[in-house]
Amino acid sequence: MSANETLSIFALGGINEIGKNMYVLQYADDIFIIDCGGKFPDESLLGIDLIIPDIRYLAENREKIRALIVTHGHEDHIGGVPYLLRELNVPIYATNFTLGLIELKLDEHRLRAETKLHPIDSDTELEFGEVKLSFFKVSHSIPDCLGIVFETPEGKVVHTGDFKFDLTPANDQAADIHKMAQIGSDSVLMLISESTNAERTGLTPSEQMVGGHMEEAFMKAEGKIFVSTFASNVNRVQQVVQAAIKTNRRLLLLGRSMVNVVNVAIERGYLHVPEGMLIDPRTADRLAPEKVAILCTGSQGEPMAALARLASGNYRDISIYPGDTVILAASPIPGNERDVSRIIDNLFLLGAKVIYGSGSTTGMHVSGHGYQEDLKLMLTLMKPKYFIPIHGEYRMLHHHRLLAESVGVEKGRTFIIKNGDVVDIEKGIARQTRTVPSGVTYVDGMGVGDVGDVVLRDRKQLSEDGMLVVVVTISKSERKIISGPDTISRGFVYARDSEDLFTEVNRLVKKRVDELQEANISQWNVMKQNIRKTVGQYLFSQTKKRPMILPVIIEI
Amino acid sequence: MSANETLSIFALGGINEIGKNMYVLQYADDIFIIDCGGKFPDESLLGIDLIIPDIRYLAENREKIRALIVTHGHEDHIGGVPYLLRELNVPIYATNFTLGLIELKLDEHRLRAETKLHPIDSDTELEFGEVKLSFFKVSHSIPDCLGIVFETPEGKVVHTGDFKFDLTPANDQAADIHKMAQIGSDSVLMLISESTNAERTGLTPSEQMVGGHMEEAFMKAEGKIFVSTFASNVNRVQQVVQAAIKTNRRLLLLGRSMVNVVNVAIERGYLHVPEGMLIDPRTADRLAPEKVAILCTGSQGEPMAALARLASGNYRDISIYPGDTVILAASPIPGNERDVSRIIDNLFLLGAKVIYGSGSTTGMHVSGHGYQEDLKLMLTLMKPKYFIPIHGEYRMLHHHRLLAESVGVEKGRTFIIKNGDVVDIEKGIARQTRTVPSGVTYVDGMGVGDVGDVVLRDRKQLSEDGMLVVVVTISKSERKIISGPDTISRGFVYARDSEDLFTEVNRLVKKRVDELQEANISQWNVMKQNIRKTVGQYLFSQTKKRPMILPVIIEI
Structure with missing residues (x-):
C-alpha cells in the first residue's frame, strides 16, 4: 500500500461466508x-480442523499494524487469534x-506470556497517529460487545460488530442507542454493518422472552432438567x-x-450464581431428580459434546431417565440439522420430554x-454516506444493500465486496478497484497451511473409492520381475471376497511389465x-x- | 417362519429413518x-452411492413370495427394485x-424383459391363497398413489402408503375418502401408517395453493422464468x-x-401439455426472454443437476441473465440446506430474482x-385395533403414537418397532417378541454389498489424514536392507514442504528394521x-x- 493518505477498508474473511471474520482499516x-x-x-474439507484467514497482507505489512481490536468473544471473531499471534x-x-x-x-x-492485552x-478512547478510536455498546448473544468508531x-x-437491538436485555448491559444517534448525527462517512439476518423480516425478539419460557418449563418439569x-x-x-433458583434446583455444568x-x-462479574448452587456430577446423582438442573454443551449436535453423549447413554456419572426434561435452547446452524435430529431421537428413546x-x-x-428492522x-441512526455490508453470505449482503437503500443510502454507494477487495477513500470519494492477497488457511492437527488443494483432492479420491498399492520388484541385471506383483488395498472392496479380482490385477501387471521390459x-x-x-x-x-492406484517399482 | 397360521408384519427398511421403505406382510x-x-x-458413508435394505430374509424364503406391491413411485419406495430383482x-x-x-x-x-409387471x-382385487388384496386412492406429491387392504x-x-388429505388436489385424482370410511367401519385389525410429518401441527395445505402463487409470480416476471x-x-x-400457458410462455425441460x-x-396421461409448447434449448435461446419458462431439476442443491450448473453459469445452451426469475418450488430436505444456499447465492450474483x-x-x-390432523x-377413519407407525425417525413414530392414542387407539396397542422386529398376530392378539435378519446393503459403483464397515472405516481414516506407504526390501540371505526404506504419501501433507519429516521416517524405519534383524x-x-x-x-x-501407515516388506 502506498504511503499516501488513502483510507482503505477491506475484509480478509467474513464476506460470502459466516465465519473467520477479519476486517482491516488502513x-x-x-x-x-x-x-x-x-x-x-x-x-467437503476432509480432515481439516479449522479454517482461518490468509494473513499474507498483514505479514508483509507487519510494521504498520497498530492493533487488533476484537468486537466480541464468539469463535468466528476470536478463533484465529492464536494462529495470528504465532x-x-x-x-x-x-x-x-x-x-x-x-x-x-x-x-x-x-501464548499468554508474550501477548499484550x-x-x-465503551468509554475508552485511543489514538494512533492521525486515527482516533472510540466505541459503543451493542447487544448480542454474548456479553460485552462493542461497535467501533474510527475517526x-x-x-x-463505523464498524457495528455483531448486534441486535434488544430494549429489554436479560442483563444490565443496554446498547448505547443515544451514543449511536450522536455518532450518526455528526456525519458518518462509512458504515460497516453485519448482515447475518438480512433475509428475516421484523425485529429480533428480546432475550428476555427466553427467560419466561424457561421458567415455565422449569415449573412444569418433574424429573431432572437438562438445558443445552x-x-x-x-x-x-x-x-x-434464575429458573433453577426459583424452582429450588441446584446446578451441574457439563462439557469443558x-x-x-x-x-x-x-470471575469477571458477568454471571451471578449463588454460593453453593453449583454441584458436581456425584452430588447431582445423589440428589432427588427434581432438585437438579444440568447445563450442557452440544446443542449443535457435536458428537463428542456432553448432550450427544448423554443422549446415547455414554456419559459417566449422570444419566437421562424417563420423565426427565431436555431443553434445546439453541437453533441448529444450517448443516447441523441431521446431527441434532439424531440426538433428539435418542432422547425420546430414553423416555425424556x-x-x-x-x-x-x-x-x-x-x-x-438483528433482523431487517434492526x-x-x-x-x-448512522446515516452513512457509504455502506459496506459484511458478515454474511452473498444473498444476505444483497438483501442488506436493499435495506440500506430503503432507508436512504444512495444507490451506487453500497459496496458489495469479496474477501480481498479494497475500498479506497480519497477526498471523500470511495472506489473499489484493487485487491490484496486473501484466501483460506487450513489448520489440520498441528499443521497450519501444510494441507492444501492437492492433499484435499487426494483425500477425496481416497475417501470415495480407497486405494490400491501394486508392488513389483525387478532385477536390473536380469531385466525381469523377481518378486510380485503384489497388491494391497484399503477402503476399496472387501479383499476377502475379491481374490479373483486381485489375482487378475497381478496377472495384468505382470503381463504389462514383461512387455515393457x-x-x-x-x-x-x-x-x-x-x-x-x-x-x-x-x-x-x-x-x-x-x-487411487499407487505402483511401487523396486529395482534390485 | 413356521408353517402355522400366524399373521406377521415387519419392516426391512423405513423405520427410524426416512428412506429405503420396505415392509413385509406374511x-x-x-x-x-x-x-x-x-x-x-x-x-459419513464415504463413497457409497445408495443404501438398500438387506433382503436376506426374503432370499431365504423366496418360494413363499407372492408379490411386490409398490404404493407409489418415489425413490424411497422404488429405488431398491432393480437390486431386489437381481x-x-x-x-x-x-x-x-x-x-x-x-x-x-x-x-x-x-431387467425389463424378465420382469413380470x-x-x-384402486378397483383391482387380488387373491393369493387365503389373503385378499384391495386398494384405495390416497393423495401425495406424485400421481397414482395407493393404500393397501390385506384381508x-x-x-x-391396512397400509396407508404415503399420504395427505388434499380436498382440492391439483388434478382429478381425489383420495377415496368414502372407501376409507367403509374399510374402517368394517373392523380394521391393524393400521400401518406413515409418520413423516407427525411433529407438525395442523392440516397439510393443498397443492392448489402453489398454483395460485405460481401464476402470480409468472404474471410479475419480466425475463425468463426458471422453476426447479x-x-x-x-x-x-x-x-x-398452466401458468406458462396463461402468460404465453413456451416451456423448456432441463435435467435428465x-x-x-x-x-x-x-405418455400415460397424467400431464397435459399443449402440442408445440415444449421447446429445445436453442429455441429457448432464440425466443424473447418473456416468452420462455424453464422447468429444471436440482431443487435439492445436487451439484451436478441443472439448477446448480445454471447458477454457476456452466449450462450449455442456456444462461441466467439479470432480471430473470428463479423459483425454488421445493423445501430443502434436512442435510441439503448448505448446498441449496450456495446455489441461491450464485443466482443472486447473476442478478436473478x-x-x-x-x-x-x-x-x-x-x-x-400429512400433518398431525391428516x-x-x-x-x-380406520379405527384400528392395533397400530404400527412407519416411515419416520424415532421422534416421528413417538409423536404418531401419541396422536393415535389421542383419537382412541388403546394404550399398549401401538407397536413402535425397529427394522427387523416382527409383530405376530395370532387369534386376534398381537405381540412383538422375535426378529428377522435386517440391515443395510451398500451400493458402490457396480458392487452391491462388496463394501461394509471395515472398508468404510478405512475410507474414513484415509479421508481425514491420508496415508503413507513405507517400502523396505530385505535380502533373505544377508539379513539386511538392500533397498529403501522409501516413503510415498497421499492426502497427508504437502510432500514437497515435508522432506525432513520423510527423511526422519526413513531413518527411524531403517533403525527399527536393523534392530529386528x-x-x-x-x-x-x-x-x-x-x-x-x-x-x-x-x-x-x-x-x-x-x-494410515502401510508397511511393505519385500524379501528377496
Whole structure:
C-alpha cells in the first residue's frame, strides 16, 4: 500500500461466508485489524480442523499494524487469534469478557506470556497517529460487545460488530442507542454493518422472552432438567440460573467449554450464581431428580459434546431417565440439522420430554443477530454516506444493500465486496478497484497451511473409492520381475471376497511389465503410468470404482 | 417362519429413518412385500452411492413370495427394485404411473424383459391363497398413489402408503375418502401408517395453493422464468404448465430426470401439455426472454443437476441473465440446506430474482405428507385395533403414537418397532417378541454389498489424514536392507514442504528394521506392526495427524 493518505477498508474473511471474520482499516501507514475469527469446515474439507484467514497482507505489512481490536468473544471473531499471534505479535484490544475468552485460547496455545492485552470498554478512547478510536455498546448473544468508531482525516468509519437491538436485555448491559444517534448525527462517512439476518423480516425478539419460557418449563418439569445452549450466551445461562433458583434446583455444568466459559463469566462479574448452587456430577446423582438442573454443551449436535453423549447413554456419572426434561435452547446452524435430529431421537428413546424446534415455536431461543428492522434502525441512526455490508453470505449482503437503500443510502454507494477487495477513500470519494492477497488457511492437527488443494483432492479420491498399492520388484541385471506383483488395498472392496479380482490385477501387471521390459522401456515414470492405466481400466470395468492406484517399482 | 397360521408384519427398511421403505406382510406361507426403496447416504458413508435394505430374509424364503406391491413411485419406495430383482424374480404390482417410473429403472439395469409387471388401480382385487388384496386412492406429491387392504383370516390390515388429505388436489385424482370410511367401519385389525410429518401441527395445505402463487409470480416476471422442483411432482409441473400457458410462455425441460419423468407422465396421461409448447434449448435461446419458462431439476442443491450448473453459469445452451426469475418450488430436505444456499447465492450474483425459502413463506411448496390432523383423520377413519407407525425417525413414530392414542387407539396397542422386529398376530392378539435378519446393503459403483464397515472405516481414516506407504526390501540371505526404506504419501501433507519429516521416517524405519534383524525377528507381522508403531508415533508427535501407515516388506 502506498504511503499516501488513502483510507482503505477491506475484509480478509467474513464476506460470502459466516465465519473467520477479519476486517482491516488502513489509513496511510496505520493498519487496524478488526476481529480474527475461525470457521469450522464443512464435510467437503476432509480432515481439516479449522479454517482461518490468509494473513499474507498483514505479514508483509507487519510494521504498520497498530492493533487488533476484537468486537466480541464468539469463535468466528476470536478463533484465529492464536494462529495470528504465532506469526505477528500484535497488541490486542478488547473488553474484559472478550479478553477472558481470548486468554483461555492463549493458555491452550501457550501464548499468554508474550501477548499484550489491553482491556477497553465503551468509554475508552485511543489514538494512533492521525486515527482516533472510540466505541459503543451493542447487544448480542454474548456479553460485552462493542461497535467501533474510527475517526480519520477522511472522515468517520463505523464498524457495528455483531448486534441486535434488544430494549429489554436479560442483563444490565443496554446498547448505547443515544451514543449511536450522536455518532450518526455528526456525519458518518462509512458504515460497516453485519448482515447475518438480512433475509428475516421484523425485529429480533428480546432475550428476555427466553427467560419466561424457561421458567415455565422449569415449573412444569418433574424429573431432572437438562438445558443445552451455547456456553458463551451468558445471559441465557443467567436465565437458566434464575429458573433453577426459583424452582429450588441446584446446578451441574457439563462439557469443558461450559465449565470454562461459566468460570470466566463468574470471575469477571458477568454471571451471578449463588454460593453453593453449583454441584458436581456425584452430588447431582445423589440428589432427588427434581432438585437438579444440568447445563450442557452440544446443542449443535457435536458428537463428542456432553448432550450427544448423554443422549446415547455414554456419559459417566449422570444419566437421562424417563420423565426427565431436555431443553434445546439453541437453533441448529444450517448443516447441523441431521446431527441434532439424531440426538433428539435418542432422547425420546430414553423416555425424556424433549423441548426442541425453532426458537419461534418453543420460545427457548432468540437470535443474537438483528433482523431487517434492526439493520434498518442501525442504518437510520448512522446515516452513512457509504455502506459496506459484511458478515454474511452473498444473498444476505444483497438483501442488506436493499435495506440500506430503503432507508436512504444512495444507490451506487453500497459496496458489495469479496474477501480481498479494497475500498479506497480519497477526498471523500470511495472506489473499489484493487485487491490484496486473501484466501483460506487450513489448520489440520498441528499443521497450519501444510494441507492444501492437492492433499484435499487426494483425500477425496481416497475417501470415495480407497486405494490400491501394486508392488513389483525387478532385477536390473536380469531385466525381469523377481518378486510380485503384489497388491494391497484399503477402503476399496472387501479383499476377502475379491481374490479373483486381485489375482487378475497381478496377472495384468505382470503381463504389462514383461512387455515393457521386452520393449526395453524401463523409465519408472512410464512403467508407473502404464501400470496405473492398465489396473485403473480393469478395475473400473469390473467395479465402476476408481481407487487411487499407487505402483511401487523396486529395482534390485 | 413356521408353517402355522400366524399373521406377521415387519419392516426391512423405513423405520427410524426416512428412506429405503420396505415392509413385509406374511400370512402362513404367503409373503407380500410392500415397496422396495433406496436411501441416499449421508456424508459419513464415504463413497457409497445408495443404501438398500438387506433382503436376506426374503432370499431365504423366496418360494413363499407372492408379490411386490409398490404404493407409489418415489425413490424411497422404488429405488431398491432393480437390486431386489437381481436376486429375486418377484412379480410387481403397481399403478400405471408407478410402473412407468419403475420401467425407467428396469431399462437402465436391463431387467425389463424378465420382469413380470402387473398394472393395478384402486378397483383391482387380488387373491393369493387365503389373503385378499384391495386398494384405495390416497393423495401425495406424485400421481397414482395407493393404500393397501390385506384381508386375512386373522383380520384386516391396512397400509396407508404415503399420504395427505388434499380436498382440492391439483388434478382429478381425489383420495377415496368414502372407501376409507367403509374399510374402517368394517373392523380394521391393524393400521400401518406413515409418520413423516407427525411433529407438525395442523392440516397439510393443498397443492392448489402453489398454483395460485405460481401464476402470480409468472404474471410479475419480466425475463425468463426458471422453476426447479421434483420432476415426479407431476401435479406441480402441471400447475407450472398452466401458468406458462396463461402468460404465453413456451416451456423448456432441463435435467435428465425432468425430461424422462415428464415424458412418462405425458405418455400415460397424467400431464397435459399443449402440442408445440415444449421447446429445445436453442429455441429457448432464440425466443424473447418473456416468452420462455424453464422447468429444471436440482431443487435439492445436487451439484451436478441443472439448477446448480445454471447458477454457476456452466449450462450449455442456456444462461441466467439479470432480471430473470428463479423459483425454488421445493423445501430443502434436512442435510441439503448448505448446498441449496450456495446455489441461491450464485443466482443472486447473476442478478436473478430468486423466490426461495420455506413453502409457508413463499407459497411455492407444500408437503406431500400429512400433518398431525391428516394423520388423526386417517386413524379416525380406520379405527384400528392395533397400530404400527412407519416411515419416520424415532421422534416421528413417538409423536404418531401419541396422536393415535389421542383419537382412541388403546394404550399398549401401538407397536413402535425397529427394522427387523416382527409383530405376530395370532387369534386376534398381537405381540412383538422375535426378529428377522435386517440391515443395510451398500451400493458402490457396480458392487452391491462388496463394501461394509471395515472398508468404510478405512475410507474414513484415509479421508481425514491420508496415508503413507513405507517400502523396505530385505535380502533373505544377508539379513539386511538392500533397498529403501522409501516413503510415498497421499492426502497427508504437502510432500514437497515435508522432506525432513520423510527423511526422519526413513531413518527411524531403517533403525527399527536393523534392530529386528539383529534380534533375529523376521516374521512379517511383527516387523510390520513395529514399523506402523514407530512411524505412527513419530508422525503424531510432529503433526498431530494419524495417517494410515502401510508397511511393505519385500524379501528377496
